[in-house]
Amino acid sequence: MQLTQLLLVHLLMGLSLSGPSASQSILQPLLSPIVGEVEKLLPIPGALIGALAPYTSVLNPLLQSAVLQNNLTQFSSDVVTSLTGLVGVLVNAALPVPPYIRPDSEAPKFGFSGEAYNVTTSDGYILGVFRVRNASCSAYRAVVVIPPGILSNAASFMYIKENSLVYRLARRCYDVWLLTFRGYLFGRSHTTLSDKSAKFWDFYPYHWGAYDLPLQLEFVSNKTGSTKLRLMGVDQAGTALFFMNHVHGQRYQKLLAGCYLFAPIGYLGRLRSLAFATLALLRDVLTTVGATTLHNEFALMNPTVHSVLYNLCGRISPLTCFYLFQTLAGSSNEINYKLFPYAFANLLDSTSIYTMNYYFQQVGRLKYMAFFDYGEAENLRRYNRSTPENVNLAATTVPCSFYALRQGTVTVTDDIRDTFKALAPSAQSTIEELDNFNSVSPFVPVDADGLYGPPIRQMEADLRRLS
Numbered sequence: 001m002q003l004t005q006l007l008l009v010h011l012l013m014g015l016s017l018s019g020p021s022a023s024q025s026i027l028q029p030l031l032s033p034i035v036g037e038v039e040k041l042l043p044i045p046g047a048l049i050g051a052l053a054p055y056t057s058v059l060n061p062l063l064q065s066a067v068l069q070n071n072l073t074q075f076s077s078d079v080v081t082s083l084t085g086l087v088g089v090l091v092n093a094a095l096p097v098p099p100y101i102r103p104d105s106e107a108p109k110f111g112f113s114g115e116a117y118n119v120t121t122s123d124g125y126i127l128g129v130f131r132v133r134n135a136s137c138s139a140y141r142a143v144v145v146i147p148p149g150i151l152s153n154a155a156s157f158m159y160i161k162e163n164s165l166v167y168r169l170a171r172r173c174y175d176v177w178l179l180t181f182r183g184y185l186f187g188r189s190h191t192t193l194s195d196k197s198a199k200f201w202d203f204y205p206y207h208w209g210a211y212d213l214p215l216q217l218e219f220v221s222n223k224t225g226s227t228k229l230r231l232m233g234v235d236q237a238g239t240a241l242f243f244m245n246h247v248h249g250q251r252y253q254k255l256l257a258g259c260y261l262f263a264p265i266g267y268l269g270r271l272r273s274l275a276f277a278t279l280a281l282l283r284d285v286l287t288t289v290g291a292t293t294l295h296n297e298f299a300l301m302n303p304t305v306h307s308v309l310y311n312l313c314g315r316i317s318p319l320t321c322f323y324l325f326q327t328l329a330g331s332s333n334e335i336n337y338k339l340f341p342y343a344f345a346n347l348l349d350s351t352s353i354y355t356m357n358y359y360f361q362q363v364g365r366l367k368y369m370a371f372f373d374y375g376e377a378e379n380l381r382r383y384n385r386s387t388p389e390n391v392n393l394a395a396t397t398v399p400c401s402f403y404a405l406r407q408g409t410v411t412v413t414d415d416i417r418d419t420f421k422a423l424a425p426s427a428q429s430t431i432e433e434l435d436n437f438n439s440v441s442p443f444v445p446v447d448a449d450g451l452y453g454p455p456i457r458q459m460e461a462d463l464r465r466l467s
Contacts, residue, residue, distance in 0.1 A: 091307040095315065098345045100185055101155040103130035103166070103178050110162055112170050119219050120191065121182070121211040128186030129216055130154050130178040131223075132166050137173035142257075142463060143226040144169055145177045147213060149234040149442065150265075150359075151300060151348045153185040154178040156234075156443055159343035160336055163448040165232070168456065175224060179216045181208045181240065184349045185301065201296035204358040204372050205236060209243025214252040221255045228257035230459055234442040235411060238264020238419070242369065245395040258429070258462050259400040260455035262442045263411035266369050266393055266419030268362040273409040273439075275328050280360035290353030301350040314344035330438035332407040336446045343444055367418055369393065393422035399429040401458045408439040430458060 104114035115131040133140070146166070148156050155178070157165040169176050180187040182203055193200040221227055231241065238261045245253050271277060279286060290296045299305060313321035322337035358372050371388035373379065379386055402420050404413040413433055420431045437451055445451040 087304045089303065091304060091311075095307065095311045097307050097310045101158060101342075101346045102186075103132060103155050103158060106155065106158060107132045107166075107170075110167055112167065117219070117223075119215055121215055123207075123211060124191040124193065125182040125187060125212070126189040126191065127180040127182065127212060127216065128154060129180065129219060130186075132170050132176045132178065134170045134173060139173070140175040141173050142228070142230050142459070143175045143177065143220060143224045144230045144232055144459075145179055145217065145220055147179040147208075147216075147231070147233045147237040147240060148181055148184055148349075150236045151298075151351060152443060153187075153346055153349045154180050155185075155346050159347070159444050160339055160448060161342065165448075165452050168448070168452055169232075172456070174230075175226075177216075177220045179213070181212050181236075183297075183351045183355070185346060187212075195297075196295055198291065198295045201352040202354065203352050204354040205239040206243050206247075206358075206371055208236070208240035209245075210247045213240045213244050214248055217252050217255050227255050229255055231256055231259045232261070232455060232459075233259075233264075234262040235265045235439070237261060238266060242266055242391055242393055242396055245397070246391045246393075249395060250397070253396070253398050256398045257466075258459065259398055260403070260459055261400065262403045262451075262455075263405045263408055263416060263439060264400075264402060264419060265359065265411055266391075266422065267367055267415040268359055268411065269364055269366040269368055270412045270415050271363045271410055272412060273328055273330070276360075276410060277363060279356070280363040283357050283360045286353060286360075287357060294353075296353045298351050298353050298356050300348040309348060310344045313347075314341040325440045326438070328410075329440045330405075330407040330409040332436060332438035332441060334407075334437045334441040334445050334447060334451070336444045339444055347443070367422070369419075393419065394424045397424040397426045399462070400427045401429050401455060402431040403454060404431070404433040405437040405439060405441060406433050406435050407437060407441075410439040429462075 102116070104116035107114035111134075113131075113133050113135045115133075117129045117131075118126055119129055120126050146157055148154060157178070158167070161167075166176050166178065183201065188195045190200060195201075217229060221229060231237070233241075241259060241261075241264070271280070290298065294302070300309065318337040318340040321340060322335055325335050326332060354372065361373055362368055369391040371383065371391070373388050374382060376386045379388060383389065400420070400423060402416055404416040405411070406413060417431065420428060432454055434451060434454065436447070437445065441451060
């Protein structure tokens with residue numbers, strides 16, 4: 001009887017005694033048709049809820065002001081952080097989570113050299129910058145910089161091991177640099193602030209573009225002697241790029257010779273993910289919870305949360321999380337869940353509540369990209385104007401190739417096309433839609449060549465034209 005119960009639990013949780021590959025053969029044929037039909041319907045209510053999101057913020061002008069940033073919310077957040085830290089220690093003792101993947105120590109396992117550096121922004125954030133190279137190359141074809149994607153970090157493009165984007169580029173003799181944005185792993189240190197203070201988490205993508213990205217581009221340029229860097233990235237890398245160019249004009253943009261972006265987030269008005277549209281609708285709640293319990297951190301790297309995520313997705317039931325990601329980000333089989341036990345050492349990463357709310361503010365607003373809207377009173381204090389300034393996408397003049405992901409419900413093709421058309425004419429290089437991928441696929445694709453091949457081939461075509 002006990003053996004029967006054990007087998008049933010393994011089956012229901014997406015496991016078998018033979019491991020994930022056997023569970024796939026048993027469960028996927030059974031679950032895929034059901035999940036597929038559900039996933040086809042989810043974007044419909046997702047789009048409807050998203051359309052309502054701009055009209056439902058009642059408390060935000062109060063909640064997003066300095067009113068909630070006080071000793072009481074700091075104390076309540078300290079209590080929650082301490083308790084969850086203790087729970088995390090106990091859980092990790094029973095079900096250990098492997099160490100985080102560090103690019104400089106991971107690359108040598110796959111035959112590449114790894115280097116690590118730290119840079120400090122003018123407002124005090126200490127960011128890790130990593131270099132991965134193929135030591136057997138006599139010369140390097142170009143320097144490629146890769147910022148992190150949303151809720152990820154500098155190791156984001158190493159998750160599928162030897163087929164990862166980083167190693168594909170290094171094998172082809174590119175000098176690859178992995179960047180960090182504040183708040184993510186390798187970006188949680190500050191010269192004066194603790195990452196357990198609300199002030200540390202008082203940032204959103206503007207700060208990545210105004211401070212973090214330009215500093216690291218300049219650092220890489222100085223280290224390599226190259227003023228023709230190539231930038232590859234996904235979703236928020238585009239947001240940071242657009243903010244950088246709006247704020248700094250040509251100052252740092254001139255260091256780039258081309259950009260190759262999967263589903264870049266400029267406009268986000270047509271988001272169709274039911275889960276994220278619902279969060280956009282309830283962003284007042286998110287703001288309140290973040291301020292009173294988690295120092296304004298969207299705390300996926302909280303010890304307890306991270307342990308739960310790893311043990312569910314990396315150890316107990318990768319298949320369950322495979323279907324969850326499809327529900328969140330669009331129906332696609334291009335999510336390599338067999339590598340979740342490896343990838344979830346670093347997934348999913350923390351960011352600020354302000355970052356999430358910044359993106360949620362865009363949902364339901366077509367062709368809208370602006371600075372953070374804190375509400376009229378706080379806007380006046382921060383911006384000296386009652387409404388936030390729009391981001392000038394036409395300030396981006398460096399040639400850009402965009403890759404829309406057809407199955408994605410977070411960044412959808414129409415928003416990506418509108419973003420592309422808003423760039424300066426010189427920036428409108430190429431735009432392509434990749435059929436089988438969703439918003440999670442860039443990190444853990446099954447068909448790595450089908451996803452990474454197009455931007456790599458485009459970059460090499462661009463390099464040939466210059467030679």
